[in-house]
Amino acid sequence: xxxxxxxxxxxxxxxxxYINEPQSRVMAAWRARVGGSLAVTHHGRVELTNALALAAHxxxxxxxxxxxxxxxxxxxxQQGRYRQADLLxxxxxxxxxxxxxDHSRTLGxxxxxxLHVASALELEMRQFVSFDVKQQNLVRAVGLRLIVPA
Numbered sequence: 001x002x003x004x005x006x007x008x009x010x011x012x013x014x015x016x017x018y019i020n021e022p023q024s025r026v027m028a029a030w031r032a033r034v035g036g037s038l039a040v041t042h043h044g045r046v047e048l049t050n051a052l053a054l055a056a057h058x059x060x061x062x063x064x065x066x067x068x069x070x071x072x073x074x075x076x077x078q079q080g081r082y083r084q085a086d087l088l089x090x091x092x093x094x095x096x097x098x099x100x101x102d103h104s105r106t107l108g109x110x111x112x113x114x115l116h117v118a119s120a121l122e123l124e125m126r127q128f129v130s131f132d133v134k135q136q137n138l139v140r141a142v143g144l145r146l147i148v149p150a
Contacts, residue, residue: 041086044085103142107137127147130148
């Protein structure tokens with residue numbers, strides 16, 4: 001069983017806890033089983049906040065649902081379900097660049113997906129939660145244990 005302290009969760013997977021998406025139920029069940037405080041980087045928090053705003057912009061959330069989702073995200077940080085993880089940006093970006101050189105040509109990974117995997121490595125995480133197939137391939141390639149809630 002994964003422990004929260006050594007598990008990096010891609011923000012697009014965390015988003016499923018705030019917006020009803022196909023994997024929302026399995027993600028919520030996984031989160032309930034794991035418990036503990038998950039590390040979220042500053043850029044991960046920005047990605048979550050922006051994804052909620054984009055969902056509102058695209059009409060998937062009305063104003064009330066958008067406000068509630070933002071409040072729930074803030075509450076998760078305030079209550080310690082998430083902890084803000086600090087990274088050394090130069091090291092993280094250098095690692096992301098190397099991962100891109102080594103893997104993106106064959107795996108087709110996107111920049112943010114590479115950046116999150118690099119962040120997990122810099123934070124010395126052991127597990128990585130992702131629903132994205134290309135990112136999952138990168139996670140495996142770098143030796144992290146992949147978790148796909150089901």
